[in-house]
Amino acid sequence: MAWKSDFLLGNNELQHIALSGGDVQLYTDVLATAAAEAVYSHLRDELHWRQDQIRIHGRVLNIPRLQAWYGEPHCVYTYSGTTLAPRPMPHMLQQLAALSSALSGSDFNCVLCNLYRDGEDSMGWHADNEPELGPEPVIASWSFGAIRRFHLKPLLRAGRSALAPLDPDARVRIDLPHNSLLLMQGATQQNWQHRVSKSRQVDTPRLNLTFRYIAEADAGSA
Ligand SMILES: O=C(O)CCC(=O)C(=O)O
Numbered sequence: 001m002a003w004k005s006d007f008l009l010g011n012n013e014l015q016h017i018a019l020s021g022g023d024v025q026l027y028t029d030v031l032a033t034a035a036a037e038a039v040y041s042h043l044r045d046e047l048h049w050r051q052d053q054i055r056i057h058g059r060v061l062n063i064p065r066l067q068a069w070y071g072e073p074h075c076v077y078t079y080s081g082t083t084l085a086p087r088p089m090p091h092m093l094q095q096l097a098a099l100s101s102a103l104s105g106s107d108f109n110c111v112l113c114n115l116y117r118d119g120e121d122s123m124g125w126h127a128d129n130e131p132e133l134g135p136e137p138v139i140a141s142w143s144f145g146a147i148r149r150f151h152l153k154p155l156l157r158a159g160r161s162a163l164a165p166l167d168p169d170a171r172v173r174i175d176l177p178h179n180s181l182l183l184m185q186g187a188t189q190q191n192w193q194h195r196v197s198k199s200r201q202v203d204t205p206r207l208n209l210t211f212r213y214i215a216e217a218d219a220g221s222a
């Protein structure tokens with residue numbers, strides 16, 4: 001396959017995260033050490049990072065991270081009222097998309113890139129459940145750089161968990177290491193939300209790439 005020529009693979013350990021009504025798997029040591037370092041520094045330095053803003057109660061605030069959006073031309077991304085037109089994926093992102101597909105068995109045609117500059121940067125609770133992603137999206141989420149803590153909690157509808165027997169206070173915590181790939185699939189985005197919280201201990205950047213698939217016919221229907 002194409003990615004084999006560019007990326008030497010690492011040990012590639014797979015861990016299943018126990019989650020009722022969800023399917024989450026973590027691959028660690030995915031790329032060989034030198035390849036992971038090269039991917040991290042290249043993408044951190046070369047992607048078109050932008051400081052996006054959101055409007056809350058009439059005030060315009062910087063979101064607490066930098067973002068970049070790549071994909072096929074129909075993959076338009078709407079975030080809190082901001083619409084991002086995709087740039088075409090550079091070669092390295094195409095290679096990581098192909099490797100994500102080889103590991104998960106699913107296709108990916110767009111990627112949201114997040115740069116957490118230090119422990120003050122974060123992402124709040126959300127589910128990746130936009131209609132254009134389809135009912136059971138497969139999200140391939142790569143981490144490079146600083147280790148950051150990723151939390152999952154049940155997604156409540158009208159104050160109740162969609163999963164009747166599930167404890168609404170259930171929490172799952174995963175420390176996402178450098179050179180890892182978190183796969184979220186099945187009903188995960190219907191039943192669980194996730195976030196990356198702030199961390200006082202972290203003063204170096206973390207790069208995150210979340211590969212997704214948007215069908216051409218569904219684009220823009222949200
Ligand atoms: O940074 C992460 O690990 C999570 C990113 C995320 O949830 C997203 O981009 O939707």
Ligand SMILES: [Fe+2]
Nearest residue numbers: 126127128194
């Ligand atoms: Fe997400």
